Amino acid sequence: MPADHSPIQLEQLTYRLGGTAVLDGIDLVVHKGEILGVMGRSGTGKTTLLRLIMGLIRPTAGRVVVHGQDLSGLEEAELDAIRRSIGMVFQGAALFDSMTVSENVAFPLSEHRLVPRSEIGERVAELLAMVGMENSEDLLPSQLSGGMRKRVGVARALAQNPNVFLYDEPTAGLDPISAAAIDDLIVRLREEVGVTSVIVSHDVESLRRVTDRAAVLHEGRFLAVGPLEQLERSGDLAVRQFLSGSLEGPLTAETQPFTGG
Amino acid sequence: MIQAVGHQVFAVIDFIGDQVILLVRSLGYLLRGYAGGRRTLQQMAVAGTDSLPIAALTLFFVGMAWGYHAAGYMIRFGATGYIGGTTAVAIARELGPALCGVVVAARVGSAFAAELGTMTVTEQIDALRALAVNPIRYLVVPRVIACVTMLPLLTLASVAAGILGAFLFTSYAGVSPGEYFVSIQQWLTPKDLYGGIAKTFVFGFIIALVGCRQGLRTTGGAAGVGRATISAVVLSIVLIYMANFFLTALIFRY
Numbered sequence: 001m002p003a004d005h006s007p008i009q010l011e012q013l014t015y016r017l018g019g020t021a022v023l024d025g026i027d028l029v030v031h032k033g034e035i036l037g038v039m040g041r042s043g044t045g046k047t048t049l050l051r052l053i054m055g056l057i058r059p060t061a062g063r064v065v066v067h068g069q070d071l072s073g074l075e076e077a078e079l080d081a082i083r084r085s086i087g088m089v090f091q092g093a094a095l096f097d098s099m100t101v102s103e104n105v106a107f108p109l110s111e112h113r114l115v116p117r118s119e120i121g122e123r124v125a126e127l128l129a130m131v132g133m134e135n136s137e138d139l140l141p142s143q144l145s146g147g148m149r150k151r152v153g154v155a156r157a158l159a160q161n162p163n164v165f166l167y168d169e170p171t172a173g174l175d176p177i178s179a180a181a182i183d184d185l186i187v188r189l190r191e192e193v194g195v196t197s198v199i200v201s202h203d204v205e206s207l208r209r210v211t212d213r214a215a216v217l218h219e220g221r222f223l224a225v226g227p228l229e230q231l232e233r234s235g236d237l238a239v240r241q242f243l244s245g246s247l248e249g250p251l252t253a254e255t256q257p258f259t260g261g
Numbered sequence: 262m263i264q265a266v267g268h269q270v271f272a273v274i275d276f277i278g279d280q281v282i283l284l285v286r287s288l289g290y291l292l293r294g295y296a297g298g299r300r301t302l303q304q305m306a307v308a309g310t311d312s313l314p315i316a317a318l319t320l321f322f323v324g325m326a327w328g329y330h331a332a333g334y335m336i337r338f339g340a341t342g343y344i345g346g347t348t349a350v351a352i353a354r355e356l357g358p359a360l361c362g363v364v365v366a367a368r369v370g371s372a373f374a375a376e377l378g379t380m381t382v383t384e385q386i387d388a389l390r391a392l393a394v395n396p397i398r399y400l401v402v403p404r405v406i407a408c409v410t411m412l413p414l415l416t417l418a419s420v421a422a423g424i425l426g427a428f429l430f431t432s433y434a435g436v437s438p439g440e441y442f443v444s445i446q447q448w449l450t451p452k453d454l455y456g457g458i459a460k461t462f463v464f465g466f467i468i469a470l471v472g473c474r475q476g477l478r479t480t481g482g483a484a485g486v487g488r489a490t491i492s493a494v495v496l497s498i499v500l501i502y503m504a505n506f507f508l509t510a511l512i513f514r515y
Contacts, residue, residue: 076395083392084393086391094387097385108392108393156392157391
């Protein structure tokens, strides 16, 4: 694939579920090596966006182009080739709960025969060290805290050497220290491995620390895309309301049963 | 009303469509020589070896009850020479296959639905796909192979247990062992056995495909997993009953 392709391009991307447009004609280009945040209230289709990029669901209309390849015409087997270049970190980490930490991280290595069998143990230890989870090999996911699970999820995704990372709420439900550790990891992966990242989150603090640009998703469309500092000075009241976490404003105008209005 | 009927019709078509897709994709992997390796062996142990005690026990007691009736009637009519034969034919053709199917559907189909359902609602199925591993290849194929190979063997062993159960009771009731087994020799044909066993191949497909489909289509958290498990057992048992009748009519002609 030519090097000049943007890792991810979305063109007029639309996804409808039972008549309502979850995403309604989104355009976005994510640049190589960029860390892009996607913000939005719960239920605005942020996770749907990641699932579309991963090819786990198909768009109603529009295109998802990953590394210059349009996903819409691809068979499941062809999608698998693209998925191997993308690492996805799920909201609940989605570790395989019947496997130990090391088996989870070894899973892509052994399933796709990425390294010889004899070197798997060594590679797993390396990956776990990258996410600060040394010596946790024999633990089960149920024995880990939320933040530790997410870090193991990152290690498992890293095993395939992806050049794009998708994070679904990486810091949600974590204490500030664990959240900072995840943020640090996201930035280090760009510096050390050069990955492009898309982070779906409503943790504005965390996004301020790590992102180059952020997009605000509301009612299936992007209200604004740009560097966070710029968005915070934006004239768009809806964007400002979201970033400041205010109850009053255009985002809550049509859903205000509490104020009696 | 019309809308409700429409939803039901749509659900049935959706179910059949999913089953066909799962069957075709699974067979596709099998034909390309993919057998699932260690995971298939694990599932064979779960579906087969571990099911043997309950399946054999079921048929043993059903055989005893059958022997109770057979002895009761036939001793009275002096027809003790028919007891072994009628018992063996009934168990080999109908009771063994159908009851083993039901036992495995309840024991194993439910486990498939619960396990895959939990994986679905906790995003583990999405995680598999995100890691470029096809869930049908990784999860469904081993379960299909396990059910289709183990259910016939299980049925064979259970048929033997059923014939033994009937034998023990009829002996107690006074039928001579020699007469019981001579009667089996006279009446039971190889076709009774392999005809009954042949049906269980189809039951194996039903149990694995319905259990996996209900699991993979689970929505709605823990309650959803519960619903998936119930529907997997109910649907596969109903389908086994229906398939059993048509297969019987197809295999055993008069």
